[in-house]
Amino acid sequence: MDENYQSEWTKSIPLKEQKKIIKRLMKFAKPFRRTFIVAILFAFALSVINVLLPRIIQTFMDDHLAKQSATTQVILFFAGMYLFGVIVKSIIWFFQWYLYSMASLKTYQYVRVRLFEKLHTLGMRYFDQTPAGSTVSRVTNDTETLFEFWYVFLMVLTGIFAVVSSFIAMFQINGEIALWTLVFLPILGIVIWYYQKFSSRIYRNMREKLSQLNTKLNESISGMRIIQQFRQEARLAKEFEQVNNEYLDTRYAMIKTNSILLSPIINFLYALAIALALTLFGIDALHSPVEVGLIYAFTTYVQGFFNPMSQMMDFLSTFTDGMVAGSRILKIMDTEEYAPQQNPGADQAITSGKIEFRNVSFSYDGEHNVLNNISFVANPGETVALVGHTGSGKSSIINVLMRFYEFYEGQILIDDHDIREYPMEELRKKMGLVLQDAFLFYGDIAGNIRMMNPAITDEQIRHAAEFVQANKFIDELPKGYHSKVIEHGASYSSGQRQLITFARTIVTDPKILVLDEATANIDTETEGLIQEGLAKMRQGRTTIAIAHRLSTIRDAELILVLDKGHIVERGNHETLLAQNGLYADMYKLQSSGV
Template sequence: MSNIHEEEAIGKAYDYRLMKRLLQYAKPYRLLIILTITLLMIITVLDLAGPYLIKIAIDDHINAISDPMVAFEPGKANKEGVLFQGKEFVRERNLTEEKVDHLPRYQIIEEKNQYYLIEGFIAKNQPYQWIEENGQLILTQNGKTYPTKALTDEDLRIFRQKDISSLYKIGAIFFGFLVLGFILNYIQTYLLQYTGQKIIFNMRQEIFSHIQTLPLSFFDKNPVGRLVTRVTNDTETLNDMYSNVLVNLFKDVFILIGIIIVMLQLNIKLALVSFIALPLIILSSTVYKKLARDAFRIVRTRLARINATLNENLSGMRVVHIFKREKQQFEQFDQINTSHYEANMKELKTAAIFRPSMDFIYSISLTFLLWVGGKNVIQGAVEFGVLYAFIDYIRRFFQPINDLTEKYTIMQSAMASSERIFQLLDQKDSIPNPSTPIHLDKIKGKIEFNHVWFAYQDEDWVLRDVNFTIKPGEMVAFVGATGAGKSSIINLLGRFYDIQKGAIKIDGVDIRQMDKFELRKQIGVVLQDVFLFAGDINSNIRLNNPDITDEEIKQVANYVNAHHFIEKLPNQYHEEVKERGSTLSQGQRQLLAFARTLAFDPSILILDEATANIDTETELLIQDALNKLIKGRTTIVVAHRLSTIQHADKIIVLHKGKIREMGTHQELLAQGGLYYNLYQLQYKEDFEQQKKKHR
């Protein structure tokens, strides 16, 4: 894997393999997801019931005053009707299962703000006339006459009483649906967000845990900023997918299917008219998908460049200030930022075209619906409530389609992020543990390098046929020029890398046959650049090991001469430590590193340039701490300052990956070889520095 999949490489907008793998993370919460989807179905039904209830209110009650009625003898009707002048009037639309052809029909007609009860039924889409005979109004249509009776306000109130009562009931049901929908929406949203957060929580835990198992060679090739992006930004993108797309996609499907079913049930002709825009919707969505993908890819590429430039400039701000490069770096960032802005504008233009185009298609659909539906309403073929419901449903039909832009962007990001996350999770540990490791209760400290060959890449050998043995309790120093292979020996001993040839043994056991985590517990390493975590003094010595008590921390700190500066701090052992220990001096950080190492009581101690760049006073404290620290332990020292290793039991001189000399300080000086030359060069430099100080 190269750089955990470059930011520029964007995956498919939808990848079945990736989605199948993403769904595995949702599997433990499948019951919650099923419950959420069920709630969404109920919520969808409640949402779609609103226009239908209004349609019933309009057609069956508000505009139903002129519907034909059948007159029954009181108590003879199967449906409850309106008692008026000794008859019970029931609207014919409510008597679909009864045979009433033999019964008289009546109708209420409005004329100049006056309502009349007529005997018979007239067609609304045909003209009719009013004539007066013997002081009574009679209605005629197509040569047929209909007796009429003027209704008083009280009479009209009797006929409208059931309508008013029904409207109250419909209003109560509508309000109840709204309240129930609000409650279910709250529960559904909470469950959905809870599920999404738990999935992302588990995913972050898995990624972080996996990163901790990867070898150091992995981190040599992959920038820290990119790994941080995997754990934070990419997982958050997936959270958007789980929370805003995955389940809500079901809601969109339910809404679309539900609207289609309701429309077809209400009026097939108007439904087909409403669906006339579907080909335009499909065409626009296809074009948008292609344009948006291209625009999105460019934005991601430019954003990656911004992140890389920011990380580089902020990390190297000291160098920028020293060399007065502010203007040049700003110009560089301005150029990259401008390209990102232009890419964003291109993406926004694509989205800006899609939404208005959907609005335009919606307007076309609405125009056709009003044209055909309005004409049918005027002709009496369609009720006004049905037309109103269609107008409301077609508006709701376009809502999930308009949300396509946001959902598509989230899906694009999710697929790209999931691909990079899985690339990281699929990265195998190149230094596996043996299936049946050899356990050593306590390492004595004998170290053997037998014909060791090692290269970080291919056959670019850093160590060549290295052989040496370190006895338990010995102090051995490695010296040599930069790149000679000193630090590589330390990394190999802790099995942070594996050798290509030869064998490394501790107490006679090949370290590849040992559990690498148990091995590392037995090795304490103090580096030149001490890393301290944000927290306090206590936590940086304990490193989350609950077995180390506060009293033991004070003992080891006192033992390595760290206690004298800790007790001067305002909060002593609870003093806050900033990131990387920026508030402490190099020497103080070094003493804390000694205390940390001693607290874990390792059998093998490694000091990698541990006394470099330290002032003379602090160096005396460190040397005293060092002498205490190495007692009873096998100690390996890597040092440039030869004055600090003169008392080593053995000094090994490395040059270009090979051991050139080996012996004590005096023996190597007597040989007059590489070590002698290094010593003379360093002594001369120290001598010249002393002369300058005395001038």
């Protein structure tokens, strides 16, 4: 993990930035504002009920019990009023909680969907630079935290209503003593400021450690075969334990901060306020009688004044956690590592499939070129093969052609039009890509060939499978095309998975075929089955193929030999062998079985 990246998430969030985060998070709640407003109105009504209930008891105590004038009818009347108030309070509390929780739930789900959609607009460079576990953590854990964050908002608003209404009620009883309770507010403000300053830094660090945990876990699950093959279990367990301990340390730090600065201080201030109120009432009682019910009501309001503060302080940790989660989510939302963009108004259509590279140069990091002045022409129906050692630039040509990355110099033309003049939908529809590592989605075989496109019929699926010889193993499965595909298609061989991806590509009838070492992971028997299908696929289609086995591209019209991002040789198979250069050396090595 980059040290600068880590340090960014170990700093506290400045107050100015916190305000910006809250303001932006509020915008996500806009579609559900009506539900939020109704819930807030219920919260206000709840604070009014909480003020009225002590008044009922005060009146009963001072006007009837103290004067010994209580009758059965009076007792039942006040008991009934109090019970009715409690029932109304419970109903209001239920609707307040239900409506706000539903609105909060919808908001965080809305954020999660927007975040997921945003990720699909980002270019490959973002995913190259950001650990997968960190991204997963933001989409899952951080958005989940926002649900609690919105709920805290309700608690804060409810608390504010309760504090204000309780103070007004105290002031009505005894304004002087009520004003004395305000002396504790500056102390509370200092505590909140101190807590926010230190807890936000701890929470940011804690969130980052959780992301690192997810990254380690994701890495271990994805690479389990390699881990077991090379006996790396102990090393990875030690690394995971180290990150887990670091995460645990941040949790301990948070617990210590919460234990010192939250409820204990509020409870202490509450106790001081009660002691002060009783002292002042006691002093008043030395000069004139003080009603017991009035003292009961006042101390109840003092409790109603400080209890919400205690609850708000308890929720302050959740609020800070949500603030950090929100900042991490907004960081993705603000990311501008977008996938390459097409020109405004792009409306060209691919007709014949001619491809031309004109002096194309490209760099992944903006500093070191992986492609240098690449130029070639693939005429309609021709096959251009790319060969070379690892790191020579073969896959980079595919990446810029498929618009996964933006090249910064030169021009790529399709049918004599700049590639940026084509809508992305047109490029994805008319350019079929088969990668070396076949990726299958959870579902069934038919769904993986159709790729959830309802316009593709079962007949087309079967025809595509037959075209690439995939039907030979699919028909033998108990459920045929509806056979289950588990994660990554692990229940099928590498050759079978690749055949399914071939059928997936062919079913859309692309004009251009792009093969990124598509036969590299297929056994010899399976490769023999698909070579005939590949030959038929290439008929009438422009094909760009990265070749691992040179024997598979001997009939290519043009073979480009790359080395360190340059085209060092070009020609057909016979021409390149005659040149006795790099291609000839590679071919001889493969032919000799070395």
